[in-house]
Amino acid sequence: MKIAVIALGKIGLPLAVQFASKGHEVVGVDVNADVVDLVNKGVEPFPGEAELQDRLSELVPAGALRATTDYADAVPGADAVVLVVPLFVDDEARPDFGWMDAATRELARHLTKGTLVSYETTLPVGTTRERWKPMLEEGSGLTEGADFHLVFSPERVLTGRVFADLRKYPKLIGGLSEAGTAKAREFYEAVLDFDDRPDLERGNGVWDLGSAEASELAKLAETTYRDVNIGLANQFARFAATAGIDIYQVIEASNSQPYSHIHRPGIAVGGHCIPVYPRLYLWNDPEATVVRAAREANAAMPGYTVGLLEGAHGELSGQRVAVLGAAYRGGVKETAFSGVFATVQALKDRGATVLVHDPMYTDEELAKLGFDAYHLGEKVDAAVVQADHAEYAKLRPADLPGITTFVDGRRVSSAEAWPGVTYRVIGKA
Template sequence: MPASTPDATQISTVAVVGLGKIGLPLAVQYARKGYRVIGCDINRQVVQQLNRGQTHVQEEAELALEIPRLVRTGQLRVTTETAEAVREVDVVVVIVPVLVNVARIVDFQSIDAATAAIGSGLQPGTLVIYETTLPVGTTSSHLRPLMEGGSGLRAERDFYLAYSPERVSSGTIFRDLARYPKIVGGIGPGSTARAGAFYRSVLDAEIITMASTDEAEFVKLIETTYRDVNIALANEFAHYADRHGLDVSSAIRAANTQPYSHIHTPGVGVGGHCIPVYPYFLFANPMEEDEEKEKDDMLMLPRKARAINDAMAEYAVQRIEGVIGSLSHRSVLVLGVAYRGDVRETALTSAYLLQQALILHGADVYVEDPYFSSAELQEQGYTPLPLGHDQRIEAIILQCNHRAFQQFDFGRVPACRVILDGRQALCRERIEALGIHYIAIGDGGDKSGRRVDAGDIGLVEQA
């Protein structure tokens, strides 16, 4: 059985499996704390680029400085051979994505492949930690058997196995690693202690230990689902405000002066890697057989919240039609395809649902985003605004609040009759001074009393 008293000073080498927007900063964080790090990724181009000292992740400014230094000093090296790397290390941190497909089914394919590779190289005494967000029970009931079967070793007897959810945001990862408490749960007390000792050696944040990997997985799903439900509640308040001629924004601001009220901001949808995805993880149990996965009466609020937030794109389009009538054969410009302001990332962005809703209403849809070239927009299924087409735009939707859009020249679209501020980020007075109708979700301007159900707009599979 592995040593019962963990000692982080005995750790010399760490493998990070998955070198994406979170995995690469983690590798740098560990290397900066004095460990030798082997990064593992299946993308050969990424591996070659990193071994040349160049980063493919642009959102974290520190990487451009740290990667060349760490590669040059030998503190960081990168490989596609995960099994070989695992044979050399004391700790393996796994941050391979688990996604939900267009049918809302959790896809374990990538993490299963990574687990198989880890298992084939796993050595006695190694600590394996999953940081990927997972459905409750995945580490203990799905990944553990895969790893034990591939290695011939037993968790908590021959090796340590733990789960610790990532709790960081793109663009602020190093700050978040130092600020947010680290949640850790092991497959048993030895694994929990070993993982806790490791994180104390690489992070300055508080370490919070949970009773099990299941409980640690549950923590991440609770915190992300809370935000989705909160936004859905704000969107419901916006519907109510529109029907009754009220301003939801001023009402929420006043309500939030009470210390127990923390209502979020309504908008045209919820995007990103986390919030629109992880509620579905609550509905998935890797231990259940397919015939047992029928929807039950549990967790109905998160299910409804998902439907409400996905339906906001359709509601936004209906608000525009309430001002200028049918959008059939009219040109509409969507500002921003990123899932949030000032990031170059489109994961599950609301722009897809807005585009789909607009097309269903017969509109000609164009997009503009300063973070993406025209070719990149076309590759993702959008139509960039053609040169000289400004004169034909009759409606604009602000989908994400890039700072650049604060300086957008709305005078260049003389035919525009309405702007829907989907993130409450634009200056109403400046827009109305141009003779353009300004509307926002929940501004009290829609008294039709209509409801938009999730069935009014289907899911769209994103590239």
């Protein structure tokens, strides 16, 4: 097959590589000429994605994968077009379709008969049918269901382990017609491999959910569940701390029963998915009080954690405080919706001198994010763990000279590792 992948970001590029590795001719489209240039040189444009560089080094020289900024070069005659263009959402749960609209209109201009179009970007329910179908039909002059087929098939992977996740989880599809769904099944079965999953009654593979709307909701549901679950864990943790209870023992005990799956509390919920997709769900269902309350609870955790520091340390005005971790989660060089921003602001609001450390970022990169860099070994009065980088589990008082208070926002350490230092962790008095 000839396949076009639109948007070569941290999901789109690994998808393009996966498709090419199955023997198909793949052209990636991106508006960023620097990304296109790097891909065509066989160089990964972003670090940290397992297997990506090795696969690029093999596929690009072999001519199986190339990149372009020109839709006219990639889309005409394609058997399938997969879009993974970002969708942005503001704090009021309003989606900004700007980039996706522009990409869809450009795709429509060059769409030819017989193409399967699959959107993988997470969307509010109804978007595929009510927004993309008329936009593609108007711009192309073609008719969906007759001249081309449109489906929604959400990405279900995490950056850093995309190829493993593609094999591990069922590929969900939802079409606007039976014929489109059949083409989507045929396509994804030809470009993906699936691990054996005896735990799944339906088995691993391509799962037809019956409609684009059901497929859209499935993605929103699985991520919103996690946000609500974490919000509940954070509520439990805040209460446990006031009652002298170790919430981690409670969670372990509760989860020993197979119907309990309580997640872990923490300083923040970050990334492109968990803090974002509940807002998309709220766009469809603004009366979802449980979802809204969980989102508010999780958004309040950086401020709550800084409050823990203030309660343990005392007045923060004039104190040097290191925030450990700019990334939204350990081992991933990404700051999308990271708790670092709210944590730093809450500390500044209390008059602290705030410094940020992250082993994955240079001083210059931290400066571009608006932070002053902290280096281990420099004097500091207190520290807050914001990201669970593996390196932070090894820290000891000597690494932060002068420290008197250590607030472990991710429970990467323990009180025993901090003799002579006031140690606090969320959910434990």
